[in-house]
Amino acid sequence: MKTKIYKLSLIVIAFITLCLGCSKDFLDTKPLGVISPDQFYKTDADATGAVMSCYQMFEAINASPWTSLWMLKELPSGEVLCGGGKRNDQPPYEEIAEFRFGSDNSVITQVYGMAYYTILRTNLVVDNVKPDNEYKKAVIAEAKTLRALMYFDLVTLWGPVPLVLHNLNPSEYQQPNSTIAAIWAQIEKDLTEAIPDLPLKSQLMAKGMDISRVSKGTAQSLLGKALLFEKKYADAATQFETVITSGEYGLNPDYSQILRKSSEWGRESIFEINYAITQLNTWSTGNIWANPGRTTLDNVHWQLTGPRGDAWFAGGTSGLFAGWGFCSSSQETYNAYVAAGDDVRRKASIMNEAELQSFGGKMRDASNTLPYGSVGLIRLKYSTWKDETVDPAAATPEKNLGTNLRVIRYADVLLMAAEAYNQASGNDAKALGYLNQVRTRVSLPGLTVSGPALFDAIKKERRLELSFEGVRYQDILRWGTTATDLAGVGTKYYLGTFTGTVEDFVPVDNSGFKPNKNELFPFPLNETKTNSKIVQNPGFGG
Amino acid sequence: MKLTIVLFILAISQLMAVGTYSQSTRLSLNLKTVAVKDVLDKIEANSEFVFLYNSKLIDVDRTVSMDFRNEKISEILNKLFQETDVSYTVVDRQIVLTTKADQSSFSRLLNGQQGKVVSGKVTDSSGGSLPGVSVVIKGTTNGSITDPNGNYSVGNIPANSILQFSFVGMKMQEIEVDNKSVINIVMQEETIGIEEVMAIGYGVQKKNSVTGAISSVKAEDMQNTSITRPEQILQGKTAGVQVIPISGSPGAGMNVRIRGYSSNANSNPIFIVDGVKTQDIGYLDPNDIASMDILKDASSAAIYGAEGGNGVVMITTKGGQKGKTLISYEVQHSWQSAGNLPKLMDVNQYAQYMKEGGIINNVDKTYNTDWLKEIMETGSLTKHHISMTGGNDKSVFLLSLGYMTNDGIIKGSQDKFKRYSIRLNSDHEMKSWLKVGNHLSYAHTDRSAINETQGEFGGVISSALQIDPATPVSFQNNIPAYAQAIINANPSVLKDPNGNYYGISQYNFGEIVNPFVTMAITNGGIYQDNLNGDIYAEITPITDLTFTTRYGVDINYQNNHFWRPTYYYTAERNNGSTVVVDQNQMNNTWIWENFVSYKKSIQNHNFVLLAGMSAEDYYQRVTNVQGGPMVKEDPSFAYLSFLSGQTNDLVTGNPNYFKKESQFGRVTYDYMNKYMFQGSIRRDGASLSYVPKSGRWGIFPSFSGGWVISSEDFFNKTILSYAKLRGSWGQNGSLSNLLTTPYGYLPAITAANTGLIMQYPLSTGNSPAFEPAVAPNPNLKWETSQQTDIGVDLRAFKDKLTFTADYYVKTTKDLITLSNPPLEVGNNPAQINAGTVENKGFEFELGYKEKIGDFKYSANVNLSTLKNNVTYLDPTVGQINGAQVGPSGSWYATVFEQGHSMWHFNGYKTAGIDPATGNPIFVKKDGTKTNAAGITGADLQDIGSPLPKLLFGANINLAYKAFDLTVSASGMSGNKVMMAWIRTDRNQINRPTYFFDGRWTAAGQNTKIPGAGADSKTYNSDQIVFNGSYLRIQQIQLGYTLPTSMADKFSIKSLRIYVSMDNFFTFTKYPGMDPQPSPQYTSPTTTLSNSVGIDRGTYPIPRDIMVGASISF
DSSP states (O other): OHHHHHHHHHHHHHHHHHHHHGGGGTTOOOOSSEEOGGGSSOSHHHHHHHHHHHHHHHHHHTTBTTBOHHHHHHGGGTSEEEEOSSTTSSHHHHHHHTTOOOTTOHHHHHHHHHHHHHHHHHHHHHHHSOOOSHHHHHHHHHHHHHHHHHHHHHHHHTSSOOOOOSOOOGGGOOOOOOOHHHHHHHHHHHHHHHHHHSOOGGGTTTTTSOTTSOOHHHHHHHHHHHHHHTTOHHHHHHHHHHHHHTSSOOOOSOGGGTTSGGGTTOTTEEEEEOOOSTTOOOTTSTTTTTSSSSSOOSOHHHHHTSOBTTTTOBOTTSSBOOBOOEEEEOHHHHHHHHHHTOHHHHHHHEEOHHHHHHTTOBOOOTTSOOOTTOOSOEEOTTOOBGGGSOOTTTSOGGGOOOOOEEEEEHHHHHHHHHHHHHHHTOOHHHHHHHHHHHHHHTTOOOOOOOHHHHHHHHHHHHHHHTTTSSOHHHHHHHHTOHHHHTTTTTSEEEEEEEETTEEEEEEOTTOSOOTTTTTSOOOOHHHHHHOTTOOOOTTSOO | OHHHHHHHHHHHHHHHSSSOHHHHOEEEEEEEEEEHHHHHHHHHHHSSOEEEOOTTTSOOOOEEEEEEEEEEHHHHHHHHTTTSSEEEEEETTEEEEEEHHHHHHHHHHHHHOOSEEEEEEEEOTTSOBOTTOEEEETTSSOEEEOOTTSEEEEEEEOTTOEEEEEOTTBOOEEEEOTTOSBOOEEOOBOOTTTTOEEEOSSSEEEGGGOOSOEEEEEHHHHTTSOOSSGGGGGTTTSTTEEEEESOSSTTOOEEEEESSOOSSSOOOOEEEETTEEESOOTTSOGGGEEEEEEEOSHHHHGGGGGGGGGOEEEEEEOOOOSEEEEEEEEEEEEEEEOOSOOOBOOHHHHHHHHHHTTSOSOOOOSOOOOHHHHHBOOEEEEEEEEEEEEEOSSEEEEEEEEEEEEEOSBSSSSSEEEEEEEEEEEEEEEETTEEEEEEEEEEEEEEEOOSOTTTTTTOHHHHHHHSOTTSOSBOOSOOOHHHHHHHHHOTTBOBOTTSOBBOOOSSOOTTOOOHHHHHHHOOOEEEEEEEEEEEEEEEOSSTTEEEEEEEEEEEEEEEEEEEEOOEESSSSSEESSOEEEEEEEEEEEEEEEEEEEEEEEETTEEEEEEEEEEEEEEEEEEEEEEEOOBSSOSGGGOSTTSBSOSTTOEEEEEEEEEEEEEEEEEEEEEETTTEEEEEEEEEEEEOTTTSOGGGOEEEEEEEEEEEEGGGSTTOOOSSEEEEEEEEEEEEEEEOGGGTTSTTTTSOOEEOEETTEEOEEEETTEEEEOOEESSOOOTTOOOEEEEEEEEEEEEEETTTTEEEEEEEEEEEEEEEEEEOOOOGGGOSOOOEEEEEEEEEEEEEEEEEEEEEETTEEEEEEEEEEEOEEEEEEEOTTTOEEEOOBOSSTTTOBOEEEETTSOTTEEEEBEEEEEOTTTSSEEEEOTTSOEEOGGGOOGGGOEEOOOSSOSEEEEEEEEEEETTEEEEEEEEEEESOEEEETTSOTTOTTSOOBGGGTTTBOOSTTOOOSBOOTTOOGGGGGBGGGEEEOOEEEEEEEEEEEEOOHHHHHHTTOSEEEEEEEEEEEEEEEOOOSSOSSOOOOOOOSSOOTTTTTTEEOSOOOOOEEEEEEEEEEO
């Protein structure tokens, strides 16, 4: 009996020892669905996957819920009214539209943060992909172009941001401000280096890339634009001239279609950010509220900025469905078209109430009021087009608006070229030619002015041609015409109700563009708290 | 003949005794050359036997040697007294030693009835007769034993005698005989807890020898309450424990905080059920629990090392009992309702407020809806529980069945919880050296809930608070034009069961939805199957050495099934296409533990040594499947086989693995039960899913000591009967905060994001995007807490008064948090060890128990103080943003920063209302006063803490004859509550009349309440932060127990019926729903931990009126 027990004890002890012994790799679990960084960036497919994350960030930065770079550029431009469901619907957007924002504004914070998410992803491609074949060289060039594009928005909107070109180690987290000149120099360097390695747009598919990826023309146009912003007009003209003479691009004859889904990556397109309707999102899929735009392929901001439904908007046969009422056209934008006699582009850009009614639609509720924050003008560019989303039977239409965002198109290049020639050498003939190409397309008479009058004409033309496309705010800042172009912008909001025939409005305290302050956005509050080396932009405190 | 009578009486007594202790108890003795007296003492010390003898007659100084292993008491006594004239009589736990000579006088007594005779009846405190009570004339061995009816008779009593009455478990009483011929005695139970045993992890310890800070809650505290989850009982019962329901809705979980909030994220304690760690104890029927021991200090918890940092709750379920089979049945029914509903503005007040604020000029006053009243109904809660126990010398078992159903206080039956549970616990003595057994529990739960998870963005209750009273529940006859237009344009506007359209608000929009619409579109629920338990073997190869091996499992399968119907309410709240969703989760944990304990006594030095190991493996599989549209929009088609297309299909799923292994040891020592010492150490290793290899091992030591001053010779016991000083120090860890992001330190390239793949849509199709998952942190390690505790345990007035006090300082270091790198880093932040939190406080527990005739009462009060401070936070983190309130990204209403209480409210400070404008006067961070335009986000500051400064609880029990009354209360003070459903971006919402009464209306008025049109920053300020102190009367219960004599007639053992009011009264100044709001809403940044005290308008804790009965056979 006793021996049995001792034997048993031995077995038990052996058991414990065994368990301790066998546990050497018991704790060595492996993560799933990830690749170790030293195993990545090797193949062409790795390079594609890595550069796709750069594009994906451009998609996200304009389509995160309540965070959009496009909105950040549109709201203070005077082209749109903030609007929404009611006052205080989205306070951060209202603050931007009314120049009341501080460094704690969440949209400014998130766009700034996502810009550097984009930059890290481009830096990783540039630093880790080996340029050992033509495809990988093109991928590196793509990443450099996208990095330049991101720094372009940072330097024009925030000014002297930190210039980060590598993945930072914790010891390098405290980055000081760079200088505006250094950032422009880097943009030029990246684009100049990228151009030789990039295929032409027409060669993209053949080179195993995609029509929607960065082409030589993209980099050249962006370089031209950067040089124009730097007022290096002659160099800018050279770049634009290369794009124009490449024969790769042309104007879409029908202006009303240029931002529609059917015209995506057409002849006029130089660079677009892609969205898709193929995800078939519903309210219960796509993680729209949980995840900042990383896995949804649609752009929820097109829904956000559609004409307000509820008791107000009904589309009739206009092809539009109801949105949530942000970013409707301002009266000033509408008036600019009317003043210029520009009927084609006006009708393609803005629908008025009478036109909506002619489609059997309506804009007013039973008590004859307009939606809050609107003057009854529907923005048609990037609108809530039924044919640019899914069939309601398949999924939720408002969750699947997939219209691509046009970053740069040929008409923009023509107008920038005109501006560069006019400003650089006074080659007004060439400038006038390009300007009139744009005017002719929309059945406007050619102009014959020159010198400063031509410059004024080009500025006006840019406003009408590129309305709602997210370029005007940066144009106004670089031209320094804020005193006239932004006068009164964001100083009141409309209620939709009427006293007599005049729509009621509420003036906003402390609103409007403030010189020597609003030329740049502030660095986010969180940034000034966590980065001791950053110096805040003027007018925004420490 | 006479002896026969004695034996007959004894035999009867034996039958009547609870269990057959003497038959079942086995003792091991190994004593060399000791006095018989010492042998008897030793037996008393190691068993429940008590010897009664006259040392003048029995030679107890005779030396003997004894060596027995697992022998019955009879064997031992036979050996001990062989060849002497001593004979023994065992009556349950009492052993009377007599001499042969004495025996004859004993029988003479019974026979002769010579001299003075005293007789009487002995009863227990409830009036039941007590058989087998020994009645002895003091100083002699003459006496008698009570018969089955508790009657006795003692004759031959000399003058001036004293009768001693004694019975195990009862206090001995001495009565002077004087002239009395009848002496009736009521025996009193021994004072509470003297030999109470506590679970301490891998073993038990007598309460008297415990040196750490451990509080216990016993089964009695859990019976007869309306609680549905075991955690609930901890509230108010012991000092230093706070229970925060995640929601008041049926079946919702609980957060438990022991000694404050020690971590920035998860501060939940671990639950050890019958020795096995369990994720969630919601499956446990509280009726199955024998005791809950809360290990509060580090030295007690340190044996659970790595995970004991937030305290340990040891739960012991009831086991079987030898002998008699006992069947108990417990039934309860409660009617539930909401108490403390806030008073909201009616339509007239609302109209006036909106007009004054310039928000809405003319509110249509056709309707005046009291939304809170509309959504509420009387809920019901029914519980049944049957348990059966029994066993013989070798095996004992408990089998129990429980059923609970709870339909909550919101209309409809979407707020419902059902639990079916089965438990089988058994223990078998296979051999003298081998004991095996099991605890097995199976539970099925079925829970559905109203929409609460969206917080202030469209929850049923938050919307009922927010939506204007001008909107009707349904449009009865006239549909207003604005609503008609919406109905015309949208065919899927919903109708109520009577065919009327649900009311659509013309003033509130967006996520604020008619709560009946939200209820109508919510369906489905979560089914869960839980299998929990363990099998164990205890091997005793040599005396005092026990080896235990135990394999435990915690298996949880759950299915969440629901579907989304098409509906239209507003542009932001509608659904155009049906979707069916099945979310399946399988959570599987096994824990294997092996440990050896060795008990040794050398003279008066007593040691217990423990060493062991533990390995744990957690495996989770998640499959989420959804599809749509449905072929027909009908609940019976809401399954994935009945879809008309695949357009809404989405499949995701991934496994998770976590593993741990540990070695541990403990030394417990005492000298004469007077000086005690305990030391333990545990080494824990975690799998790479938590921490990198370099930091995966943690070593957690602890020490504690105690000194029973009252055992010293110099101690005067006249008032204080017991006094013990305790002190402890120890370290614990915590890994639970790493679970949210497995491998959150590892450099890795991924294409996944929140369960989906990131892709970029190229013209040729989507192309996956690969990027770094996180900024890596190779230095990540365990979170460690260190705690020092000093305490004192006192008993006074013959142990009627008990008092325990503790002071502790608990410091949690290397808190795990996401870093907050400058945005230029451009990467998801890594998890880092970034901060230190300190909790310190006093804890007091005071109890008093008394009996005056038929009146018994006891009272317990407890009080604890809490001081919480973030003493360090890595400067690179600056502050950690916590819960968001209102529009996305615009306001972090709680932050974690150095020098403040953790997760304090972060808002604008105000200094009264500006009489000129009706806006608050705002105070900038530098202290200067300004108007709303003058402050920015940089002026957000600490505007109060949701953490209580004081927690208190009280329990009073009164009993008179068959009636008993229990009153218990708990509460807290010093905590603040934020009324977060007042949204800055929706100023047309309704509000409590608090904001209407006494508000600013015209220039020049001095008021405390801002005007109706106050700036939106007002609602990001201390104007919505309130004193959240409260006192809740948890229970007032009146019970009636059928007297034993009556019970006997009905052939039942006991019957108690009761009526009760649970959580019925709450005293608070908070004008919102519940001063202890439930942190239901979560998002990636908003967690249950950083949302404490934020009232987003969630399910209130219901109050109950309950009737119940417990009966046992």
